[in-house]
Amino acid sequence: MAESSKKKVVRVEAPKGASSTRAGGGSAAARGAGGRGPDEPVWTPTPEAKGKATRLRWIAAAAWAVAIGIEIFAIFWILKQVPVNMWLLIGAIVVTGVLSVVGSLLWKQANRLDPASRSDSTRFFVQNQLGAIIAIIAFLPLIILIFTNKNMDGKQKALAGGVGIVVLLVAAIFGTSFTSPSQEQYAAETNIVEKLTGVDEVFWVKGGSVFHVCETVPDVNKESADGQIYRGTVAAAHAGGKDRLTLRWQSEAVKYCGYTEEQVDAVESELSGDVAVLENNDAPADAPADAPTEGTESPTE
Structure with a gap:
């Protein structure tokens, strides 16, 4: 050795x-x-892991709910003002982005503790990509209404819309699961x-x-x-x-x-x-998370 x-x-x-347990014995x-039986999961977390994952998902859901609430406030109040308060609008966009990212990180950690099964492809996709879906819901309607708003001039639309697009992309990247457990x-x-x-x-x-x-x-x-x-x-x-x-x-x-x-x-x-x-598995070939830590691996090895 x-x-x-x-x-x-x-x-x-x-x-x-x-910690974890798997269905079946032996x-x-x-x-x-x-x-395993036909109705049993392939792998199941312990009750403690399941409980922690559930708590993380509730916190993530709360963060996303507040983010969408701020979006609604921006759509139905900030964009209705004449003139539109640009600082308040941009602040709302940034705060919505932060909450979206926080929710996505918590949701991903919950998925590591309590992953979905690939046997249900729809649930598997939604559970692993929900952060990106929420990011689109939280930003796309607001961005569209910014560019079509009659109370803003071209420069204001470009500034607020540009910030919204950048924050949307960042939130969507953090919400996307590239290596879905x-x-x-x-x-x-x-x-x-x-x-x-x-x-x-x-x-x-x-x-x-x-x-x-x-x-x-x-x-x-x-x-x-x-x-x-x-x-x-x-x-x-x-x-x-x-x-x-x-x-x-x-x-x-x-x-x-x-x-x-x-x-x-x-x-x-x-x-x-x-x-x-x-x-x-849909994970990429072995690669280091940071160069000094692990060497690059070939998928053929």
């Missing part, structure tokens, strides 16, 4: 709000899609890790975008933001902001973690469906 890391390894306890392999992904990653290592435990660093099957891989031993390696469950890694298990888990397991090619091949053979879920 590779030499142990010289960096401090910090245990992330299965946090109340980040072995890790049996708890994949084939070992799913129950299928969480179940597949947990099954693979447990089958290979015998325990639901992975390793990651602050600032990185992926997690790994052992603490001795080079990517987690490079210089990082706080000089620490974190270890915990797959669910804890996702709750900590990691997008997924590295696509290079097979080569890392053999080169750095002390597992044999035969062991890795056995996991791939027994959990071929889970491996396919991981490889076909």
Whole structure:
């Protein structure tokens, strides 16, 4: 096995709000899609995680409701004034944008704790892209009414409309989920890790975008933001902001973690469906969240 890391390894306890259970019993392999009932979820959070996700969603919904309320105030009061108070209008646009972004960040964190299933494509899309949808609702009508307002001259429309478009784009970007978490992904990653290592435990660093099957891989031993390696469950890694298990888990397991090619091949053979879920997930090829933290990975490795 590779030499142990010289960096401090910090245990992330299965946090109340980040630990998980999967439907069905038996072995890790049996708890994949084939070992559950037709009406059971692929992966379910603990009650604590579910409760935390629900609270975050309520706070996000409140932030979005206030943002839309400010939009309505701007449409039915500020734009009706003669002359239009430009500072008040721009202030309303900026505050609406801030609330929209805050709501989206909270909603994304809730989705990490309690992801949707891909089996319901409509719900999966809406749950993961709701922040972007809300941003469009909160800004598009206001922007249209700014450009068609008869109480503003051309320069005022250009200024207010331009600010509105920029804030809309920023809010929409923050609201868009580019790596949408799913129950299928969480179940597949947990099954693979447990089958290979015998325990639901992975390793990651602050600032990185992926997690790994052992603490001795080079990517987690490079210089990082706080000089620490974190270890915990797959669910804890996702709750900590990691997008997924590295696509290079097979080569890392053999080169750095002390597992044999035969062991890795056995996991791939027994959990071929889970491996396919991981490889076909809509996440991009492994790439560092910041250059000093993790090396670039090739999707073919």
